[in-house]
Amino acid sequence: MVKQTEVTGHDAVVDARNTFCPMPVIQAFQAIKTLSAGKVLKVLATDPGSKADFPAWAESTGNHLLRHEEKDGTFTYWIQKA
Amino acid sequence: MVETLEKLSIDLEEFNRLHAEAHKETGPKRLAIVASKGSLDMVYPPLILATTAVSMGWECGVFFTFYGLDALNKKKFKNLKVSPVGNPAMPAPLEGIPVQVPNIIGAIPGMTSLATIFMKSWMNKASLPSVEQFLNMSNEMGVKLIACSTTMGVMKVKKEDLLPFAEIQGAAAFLHFASKATVTLFI
Numbered sequence: 001m002v003k004q005t006e007v008t009g010h011d012a013v014v015d016a017r018n019t020f021c022p023m024p025v026i027q028a029f030q031a032i033k034t035l036s037a038g039k040v041l042k043v044l045a046t047d048p049g050s051k052a053d054f055p056a057w058a059e060s061t062g063n064h065l066l067r068h069e070e071k072d073g074t075f076t077y078w079i080q081k082a
Numbered sequence: 083m084v085e086t087l088e089k090l091s092i093d094l095e096e097f098n099r100l101h102a103e104a105h106k107e108t109g110p111k112r113l114a115i116v117a118s119k120g121s122l123d124m125v126y127p128p129l130i131l132a133t134t135a136v137s138m139g140w141e142c143g144v145f146f147t148f149y150g151l152d153a154l155n156k157k158k159f160k161n162l163k164v165s166p167v168g169n170p171a172m173p174a175p176l177e178g179i180p181v182q183v184p185n186i187i188g189a190i191p192g193m194t195s196l197a198t199i200f201m202k203s204w205m206n207k208a209s210l211p212s213v214e215q216f217l218n219m220s221n222e223m224g225v226k227l228i229a230c231s232t233t234m235g236v237m238k239v240k241k242e243d244l245l246p247f248a249e250i251q252g253a254a255a256f257l258h259f260a261s262k263a264t265v266t267l268f269i
Binding site: 018019020021022023025026028029056057060061062 | 111130131133134136137138139140208209210211219
């Protein structure tokens, strides 16, 4: 399980709701490329697979998954660029 | 006795050092895929996995061979089809009516096109990119899209028939690439 960190804000948002794998991860990849290290990307997704995908993606890329929330079928992830 | 144990412990340390060195991760992970099918439904998995791998910081190459080569063929990649015949997994065409198309109906001319139209509309509703969008995205992300030279010879496909970013290779080049892969898949 991902450690939940308090997040104060974010520097960019990706809305990947109503898309399925691989789009949430691909969109996050494209958005995080434009950020500098330490910046935070917020990702919204509805694909239930994203719950497993984002921790794996973060571990693979070295980016930090700071926090995730689930509310009314929407998953929100806060990822800090390494 | 003590001397022997000391020597053993030194040997073990040396072994551990060499073992760690041999298994040290050098460079990024690598995914090597053989894409051997040319139907609409079977072209998606390699492209989905390839783009995902690159998004995870991996290197990736997809070797399009036999019918799979249609995905890199300019004249064909927009018209890949899904066949309703001999495909028990084909969903029922009408939402809410769980009646599948019988094979004998599926064999009537035009039914493959119809099945393809349905499949494309489902993919569209799920916001899944088209094959064309996926290929362009793969190329822009740095996936090596490799055309099998033997297939080109057998199917009379010329270099000009292929998408401009396709690399032409034979089995030896692909195996060389795949021999350094962390994950290899045949689809």
